Amino acid sequence: MSDFEGLKALVTGGASGIGRATAELLAARGAQVAVLDLDPAPVDKPLLGFRADVSDDASVREAVAAAVTELGGLDIVVNNAGVGAQGTVEDNDDAEWHRVLDINVVGMVRVARAALPHLRRSQHAAIVNTCSIGATAGLPQRALYCASKGAVYSLTLAMAADHVREGIRVNCVNPGTADTPWIGRLLDAADDPAAERAALEARQPTGRLVSAAEVAGAIAYLASPLSGATTGTSLAVDGGMQGLRLRPVGQ
Structure with missing residues (x-):
């Protein structure tokens, strides 16, 4: 496919996992x-790497400006940078709540704020935010993350309403548990990594983790000019976790 031919895109958290x-x-x-990332060193051609910390407004503005200059414009923003968090409401202190919300929510605001003046000049402007199944389903031990x-889900809808008449589409993807470096680190830290992986796989009706490539395909669908009538939408990429209620095996 060549539906992105001639378009300029920016992906945050793009050095690894879903972003890469x-x-x-x-x-x-x-x-x-x-690609904007805390560590853009792994990024190689044809991708262009820029260092950015989404928790720092000056860093974001500088990186977005440099990227737009290098690209010669901007049509697409993929707001993907984020961090995970574990525990119930009792398990994280105020500082951790502020840190995670600052990166996962305000970080997207900073990137969008810096990008909007450039997107307004595009004929195919699109923002895609990486959300999560955690926005719409209660997951155990994920209070802060969820x-x-x-907030990202609600932010996506509000941004879509704010900018639709400017010709800027805003959507999000809601991945289920994806086979990413963060999940890999969680599994490595578990008492029984194999059992933990099996439990994560079993809660998705497909019986496996979502791949980064599958999430990327959904992001590309929403970002593509071929989806010009799609805005204010969340696209689940969760192996059926949100919508399906299967009977136990053998019944």
Whole structure:
């Protein structure tokens, strides 16, 4: 496919995981892609790497400006940078709540705020936010993470309403448990990594984790000019976790 031919895209958290898979897919389909990441060292051509800390407004503005200059414009923003968190409401102190919300929610605000003046000049402007199944389903031991992604979901809808008449589409993807470096670290830290992986796989009706490439495909769908009538939408990529209620095996 070449639906992104001639378009300029920016992907935050694009040096690994879902972000890297997305950046590579957009580039393969014709886009020029800039990656913003705390550590852009792993990024190589045709991707362009820029260091950015989404928790720091000056860092974001500088990186977005540099990326737009290098790209020669901006059409697509993939707001993917974020962090995880574990525990119930009792398990994280105020500082951790502020840190995670600052990165996962306000970080997207900072990037969008810096990008909007450039997107307004595009004929195919789109923002795609990486949300989570945690925005719409109660997951155990994920209170802080789910709260942050619930905010991302609501933010996506509000941004879509604010900017639709400017020709800027805003959507989000809601991945289930994805096979990413963060999940890998959680599994490594578990008492029984194999049992923990099996439990995570079993709660998704497909019986496996979501791949980064599958999430990237959904992001590309929402970002593509071929989806010009799609805005204010959340697209679940969760192996059926949100909508399906299967009977136990054998029944």
